Amino acid sequence: MTHHDFDPSELLGALRERPDLDLVREMVGFLYQALIDAEATGVIGAELHERSATRMTRRNGSRSRRLSTKAGDLDLKIPKLRKGSFFPSVLERRRRVDQALYAVVMEAYVHGVSTRKVDDLVTALGVDAGISKSEVSRICAAMDEELEAFRTRPLDGAAFPYLFLDATYVKARIGGRVVSRAVVVATGVNSHGDREVLGLAIGDSEEEVFWAEFLRSLRTRGLHGVRLVTSDHHLGLKAAISKVLLGAAWQRCRVHFLRNVLAKVTRAQGPMVAAAIRTIFAQPDADHVRAQLREVAKTLKRQFPDVANMLLDAEADLTAFADFPVAHWVKVWSTNPLERVNAEIKRRTRVVGIFPNDAAALRLITAVLVDQHDEWLVSERRYLSEESMVQLNELERKNDVALASVS
Secondary structure (H helix, E strand, C coil), X not given: CCCCCCCCHHHHXXXXXXXXXXXXXXXHHHHHHHHHHHHHHHHHCCCCCCCCCCCCCXXXXXXXXXXXXXXXXXXXXXXXXXXXXXXXXXXCCCCCECHHHHHHHXXXXXXXXXXXXXXXXXXXXXXXXXXXXXXXXXXXXXHHHHHHHHHCCCCCCCCCCEEEEEEEEEEEEECCEEEEEEEEEEEEECCCCCEEEEEEEEECCCCHHHHHHHHHHHHHCCCCCCCEEEECCCHHHHHHHHHHCCCCEEEECHHHHHHXXXXXXXXXXXXXXXHHHHHHHHCCCHHHHHHHHHHHHXXXXXXXXXXXXXXXXXHHHHXXXXXXXXXXXXXXXXXXXXXXXXXXXXXXXXXCCEECCHHHHHHHHXXXXXXXXXXXXXXXXXXXXXXXXXXXXXXXXXXXXHHHHHC
16 A cells, blocks of 8 residues: 655645735645645545556646635645546545534534524634535434434333323424414423423324324333323323323323413412312322312312312312322322423424424534533432332332232
């Protein structure tokens, strides 16, 4: 194999003639060009103007190629051949920015930086040509394979006794129109007490069919051992849970329920009604929780009959948490943890405004959820303690024994 000694004399001469040159950019450009020329020599089998028995073809001029790097824009020359074709391995086809700058663009995009601000960032890094919206999207498409692997990863490594479901909405362009798209997200607490992001999907609306399809996809990936599902009172979601997650109890989110209640009373009456309902969740055990709900309904019935009826109708669903360890109650009786995840999704997607399609929305939102998932995995504290998970396992064992004796 021919050894090539890169001659820096041309670069040094240019620096002497023009001391104002950007040294770093010129050095990077020199190295890129030297690597390209050396590879071309290997393909041709001879140096420029060299007579050699190993020569395969001849140079036939060159074509310009601009490469944007963190050192600035580099104008490179790629040799053309009389026979065959040549493209240097140090570059990538259809890519005009280097891998390091790709990483910068991806990171900025994932953190909710708008494409206009990404262009400003790239320019500030020395890339005079900037970067277009379409190129930002194309760069970020490189993440798709990794993000798809996250969305479809197996879930059969551990049981997930607690499952949380919620949805938020983003704007996307579908069929030439800008429409709202439902983004449904599932998180769970596994048998070790750790939280995980389990999945997400984007669809037309929160209808039962869409939710059922999403839950079946989780089951197909290995989701099992679900004992309690916490969500808001969306009829399509509730119906899908009862059909797909057989044997799991449903907890109606207390925060969403309280919002529904406060819509039935005046602003002045709200604090008193809310305080009365909160006493239901301050009881020491399941019997007292349900007794207090009936007592609060009785107290409110004369002045607020609609609220009293809402409480009685929702008793089973609103107090499902009480059949689980007391240490878990505050963590499972609402979707607040998932609401915070959705708030981060909204923060990151708000700067985009309108997504060009579902794929672009799915890419960014998945990246946000991967960040959250990783943050939970490295957390020093479990969401639910090992001791309380032992209590849950013991409670499940007793329930299984009781069911077996009845059957």
